[in-house]
Amino acid sequence: MPDFRQEFIEFAISRNVLCFGEFKTKAGRLSPYFFNAGLFNDGDSLRKLGQFYAKAILAAQLPFDMLFGPAYKGIPLVSAIVIALAERGYNYPFCFNRKEVKDHGEGGNLVGAPLAGRVLIVDDVISAGVSVRESVCHIRVSGAIPGGVIIALDRMERGDAELSATQEIHRAYGIQVTSIVNLNDITNYLQERKHLMHNVRAMENYRARYGAA
Secondary structure (H helix, E strand, O other), X not given: OOHHHHHHHHHHHHOOOEEEEEEEOOOOOEEEEEEOHHHOOOHHHHHHHHHHHHHHHHHHOOOOOEEEEOOOOHHHHHHHHHHHHHHOOOOOOEEEEEEEEEXXXXXXXXXXXXXXXXXXXXXXXXXXXXHHHHHHHHHHHOXXXXXXXXXEEEOOEEOOOOXXXXXXXXXXXXXXXXXXXXXXXXXXXXXXXXXXHHHHHHHHHHHXXXXXX
């Protein structure tokens, strides 16, 4: 596991973003873990989160020309990421959308740099994939190209069919979905720590029952 992945898991646990126990998901499944990126809710945690995204993007060597953050969660994420990338010498333009179209001033529902070239979409996790699909529409309407998706966590969990949400996005649009960490990374992390090892069996059972093909 690359060091930044292990560090991110430790960071998420320290902020109670990643918790272990028994949690009911939107799909009604009882999950042995819960990930709530909304708890990265202060300046220092957002700064560090942007740095982890930047490390994952650079490690994956993703080809892109700019970043797009779908409202609302994607707005602070994309802002933090472009700052973190700029601090490493990579200065990228970024854009985000409004949920409501602005009918005065410059108008429209996009804020920031014009969408152009290959656009990397930013999100925290992908559940139903709605925000990614909406982002792809914004990008294509503007004449740009969806270049990929970067998320914090890939649950590697199937939806209604056999594929996971990230696999469905790849199949539908032919774009790569990259994550800072995935379910395998978390399980491997737990296996190496005695005080957390008791969660491993529940994680493996959940993966066996709900994991994507």
